[in-house]
Amino acid sequence: xxxxxxxxxxxxxxxxxxxxxxxxxxxxxxxxxxxxxxxxxxxxxxxxxxxxxxxxxxxxxxxxxxxxxxxxxxxxxxxxxxxxxxxxxxxxxxxxxxxxxxxxxxxxxxxxxxxxxxxxxxxxxxxxxxxxxxxxxxxxxxxxxxxxxxxxxxxxxxxxxxxxxxxxxxxxxxxxxxxxxxxxxxxxxxxxxxxxxxxxxxxxxxxxxxxxxxxxxxxxxxxxxxxxxxxxxxxxxxxxxxxxxxxxxxxxxxxxxxxxxxxxxxxxxxxxxxxxxxxxxxxxxxx
Numbered sequence: 001x002x003x004x005x006x007x008x009x010x011x012x013x014x015x016x017x018x019x020x021x022x023x024x025x026x027x028x029x030x031x032x033x034x035x036x037x038x039x040x041x042x043x044x045x046x047x048x049x050x051x052x053x054x055x056x057x058x059x060x061x062x063x064x065x066x067x068x069x070x071x072x073x074x075x076x077x078x079x080x081x082x083x084x085x086x087x088x089x090x091x092x093x094x095x096x097x098x099x100x101x102x103x104x105x106x107x108x109x110x111x112x113x114x115x116x117x118x119x120x121x122x123x124x125x126x127x128x129x130x131x132x133x134x135x136x137x138x139x140x141x142x143x144x145x146x147x148x149x150x151x152x153x154x155x156x157x158x159x160x161x162x163x164x165x166x167x168x169x170x171x172x173x174x175x176x177x178x179x180x181x182x183x184x185x186x187x188x189x190x191x192x193x194x195x196x197x198x199x200x201x202x203x204x205x206x207x208x209x210x211x212x213x214x215x216x217x218x219x220x221x222x223x224x225x226x227x228x229x230x231x232x233x234x235x236x237x238x239x240x241x242x243x244x245x246x247x248x249x250x251x252x253x254x255x256x257x258x259x260x261x262x263x264x265x266x267x268x269x270x271x272x273x274x275x276x277x278x279x280x281x282x283x284x285x286x287x
Contacts, residue, residue, distance in 0.1 A: 002032030017133035156185035
């Protein structure tokens with residue numbers, strides 16, 4: 001068996017970040033081969049991922065990344081178990097690599113993401129190295145790519161990378177319009193709308209809201225026909241609170257977001273509309 005020196009262990013630790021005992025074991029397994037030891041550690045990282053599957057990965061990062069022309073953008077959520085790992089520079093770089101790859105490759109599924117090349121490695125290789133180093137459950141929870149070839153995509157990342165937003169506009173925007181577009185992205189981050197407009201609200205959600213309002217009115221002794229009217233009135237309030245265009249603008253409550261969109265159109269000289277938005281908050285329910 002090859003002699004494993006302390007310097008070899010130290011060198012492997014510096015290259016992989018794995019623990020001293022793990023590095024020594026890897027070198028012994030590979031009979032002193034540095035590359036073999038690295039491969040061993042990476043495989044251990046991948047293999048031990050199954051053992052970590054039942055752990056909770058509630059920390060991590062949400063990142064939004066835009067193309068240079070601001071017509072495309074990617075948004076990703078990558079989870080880990082501890083805030084210590086989430087703030088580690090290597091983990092941050094790993095998440096940035098995922099976002100960059102998702103944006104450039106327009107990956108359709110997670111397997112395509114992990115098989116994408118980053119230099120001489122794949123993202124899957126980088127994932128295995130991260131797993132081996134930190135011994136935590138680390139997972140790509142979700143990702144999305146949006147594109148507006150004839151328009152503009154605004155983005156906002158809340159400080160701390162726990163929340164990010166993308167907003168799609170159908171037309172190119174002026175510089176002043178882009179500032180207002182970012183304000184709308186911040187609005188979405190703060191006010192959590194569920195749809196751009198009334199038409200986008202799920203029918204099942206509406207039916208449930210009406211049922212709640214009617215049952216409450218009936219419980220208060222209102223007649224059925226009165227309860228129906230009350231429910232419809234409450235529904236209008238629901239729209240104003242949950243539909244982006246109807247929300248009061250957080251920077252000026254005398255305006256609605258729809259008013260701001262009209263101002264963006266005036267500034268940009270186009271008939272501007274918001275076609276969609278995406279809001280990723282770390283760890284939120286996906287149901």
